[in-house]
Amino acid sequence: MTPGARVQAAIELLDSIDTGGSAEKVLTSWGRRSRFAGSGDRAAVRDHVFQVLRCYRSYACLGGAQTGRGRMIGALRAEGLDPADTFTGEGHAPAPLTNMELSAGVEPVGADALDLNDWVLDEFRASLGSCAEAAAMALRTRAPVMVRVDLRRATRDDAIGVLAGDNISSAVHPIATTALCITGGARRIARSRAYLDGMIELQDGSGQAAMEAIELEGVQSILDYCAGGGGKALALATRSDARIYVHDVDPSRMQDIPARAARAGVSITSLLTSALPRKAPYDIVLCDAPCSGSGTWRRTPEAKWRLTSERLTALTQLQSQILPSAAALVAPKGQLIYATCSLLKAENEDRIDAFLSTVPGWKLVRARRFDVTDGGDGFFLARMIRL
Ligand SMILES: C[S@@+](CC[C@H](N)C(=O)[O-])C[C@H]1O[C@@H](n2cnc3c(N)ncnc32)[C@H](O)[C@@H]1O
CATH class of the missing domain: 3.40.50.150 (Vaccinia Virus protein VP39)
Structure with missing residues (x-):
C-alpha cells in the first residue's frame, strides 16, 4: 500500500469506530478482508488509527472536521506535514483537499488541546493540580514497550544480548531494576528466545516499579x-x-x-x-x-x-x-x-x-x-x- 492508501484505510476505519465499533474489532475485520495489506501496512494503519484516537479532539480542530478525514488531515498538520502531499487521489490515496478543507482548521485550545473530555479535565485538575496538563499531554503520545527481566535468570545486560540475537533492540530503563525498554523489533517479542525461555515478561515500567516497592x-x-x-x-x-x-x-x-x-x-x-x-x-x-x-x-x-x-x-x-x-x-x-x-x-x-x-x-x-x-x-x- 502507498502511504496515501494507508491514510485512506485509516480514515474509513476511524469512521467505523465513530459509529460505535471498537478499534480492535474494526482493525481485525479490516485485516481479514484486506489480503493485499502486508504486515507493515497493517502496523502503519493501526498506528494512524491509534494516534488519531489519542488526539481525537485536537486533530479534529486542526483538520477542521469531526470526521475520519478531518482528523487525518489534522494528524498530518500536527506532524508539520502538508496534507495535500498525501491527499492526492492517486494510488488509493484520499481525494485531494477541497478549497474548504484547505482553509479550515484552527489551533486547539483548552480541553481540545489536551485531548480530554471537559469533565475529565476537571477531574485531572482536581486530582493532579499543576501536573494535570503534563499528564494529559503524555497520554497523547504512544506508549513505550517495556519488559521485565527475571533477575533470577539473567541480568538486564544479558537479556539485552539475548534479545539482540532475535533482532530486538532494547535498553536499560531506570524506572525499575528489572526494566528494559524495547527500542526496535517489538513485534518479534512473543516469538523471541528471551520471552519463550522466561527470561523476560511484558510488563509496564510503573507496574514493575510498584511491585518492586512492596x-x-x-x-x-x-x-x-x-x-x-x-x-x-x-x-x-x-x-x-x-x-x-x-x-x-x-x-x-x-x-x-x-x-x-x-x-x-x-x-x-x-x-x-x-x-x-x-x-x-x-x-x-x-x-x-x-x-x-x-x-x-x-x-x-x-x-x-x-x-x-x-x-x-x-x-x-x-x-x-x-x-x-x-x-x-x-x-x-x-x-x-x-x-x-x-x-x-x-x-x-x-x-x-x-x-x-x-x-x-x-x-x-x-x-x-x-x-x-x-x-x-x-x-x-x-x-x-x-x-
Ligand atoms: C486491573 S485488573 C487486574 C490486572 C492484573 N493485576 C494484572 O497485573 O494483569 C482488575 C481485575 O479485577 C477483577 N475484578 C473485578 N471485580 C472484582 C471483585 N469484586 N473481586 C475480585 N476481582 C474483581 C476484574 O475481573 C479484573 O480482572
Whole structure:
C-alpha cells in the first residue's frame, strides 16, 4: 500500500469506530478482508488509527472536521506535514483537499488541546493540580514497550544480548531494576528466545516499579485478589519464595496464568471465590482494583472518550466494596496493598480515606502516584498494615 492508501484505510476505519465499533474489532475485520495489506501496512494503519484516537479532539480542530478525514488531515498538520502531499487521489490515496478543507482548521485550545473530555479535565485538575496538563499531554503520545527481566535468570545486560540475537533492540530503563525498554523489533517479542525461555515478561515500567516497592521480607503467603492476567503476581513470584495465590471474580481472566507461571518457572495457585478461606491467612493481599485505566489511556485511547461520570461513580463504588473484602483476608500485622492504573483521586486517595474511616484496625504506611512517563503508565499504590 502507498502511504496515501494507508491514510485512506485509516480514515474509513476511524469512521467505523465513530459509529460505535471498537478499534480492535474494526482493525481485525479490516485485516481479514484486506489480503493485499502486508504486515507493515497493517502496523502503519493501526498506528494512524491509534494516534488519531489519542488526539481525537485536537486533530479534529486542526483538520477542521469531526470526521475520519478531518482528523487525518489534522494528524498530518500536527506532524508539520502538508496534507495535500498525501491527499492526492492517486494510488488509493484520499481525494485531494477541497478549497474548504484547505482553509479550515484552527489551533486547539483548552480541553481540545489536551485531548480530554471537559469533565475529565476537571477531574485531572482536581486530582493532579499543576501536573494535570503534563499528564494529559503524555497520554497523547504512544506508549513505550517495556519488559521485565527475571533477575533470577539473567541480568538486564544479558537479556539485552539475548534479545539482540532475535533482532530486538532494547535498553536499560531506570524506572525499575528489572526494566528494559524495547527500542526496535517489538513485534518479534512473543516469538523471541528471551520471552519463550522466561527470561523476560511484558510488563509496564510503573507496574514493575510498584511491585518492586512492596516489602517482601518474612512474607510467607501472598494473595493477588484481583489478579486478571496475573502480571503483578508473576512479578512478585520472581522476588519471593512465598506461596502465591491468585483470584479474580471472573476466573476466565486468569486463564493464561498457568502458562505464564510455567514459562517463568514459578508456582502460582488459582482460587475460585468459593475457595477463598474464611479466616485471614495471607501476609499480603494485593488488590489491583478494576478502574477507569486513566493512567493507561495512551494504550487504550478509546477508553478515554468512553468514560462517563456515571461509570466513574460505579467504579468507585465497586472499589469501595472490594477493598474491605480483600482486607478481611489479611493476617494480623499483614499488608493490604491497594493499586489502580488510574490517576484520579476519586479512585485512589479518596478510596483509601473512605476505607480507613469505615474499617477500623488499619494504618496507611505509604501512598504513591506514578506519573505517565517514557517508561511507565500512570499508576497508584497504597500500602496499609493491619494493626
Ligand atoms: C486491573 S485488573 C487486574 C490486572 C492484573 N493485576 C494484572 O497485573 O494483569 C482488575 C481485575 O479485577 C477483577 N475484578 C473485578 N471485580 C472484582 C471483585 N469484586 N473481586 C475480585 N476481582 C474483581 C476484574 O475481573 C479484573 O480482572
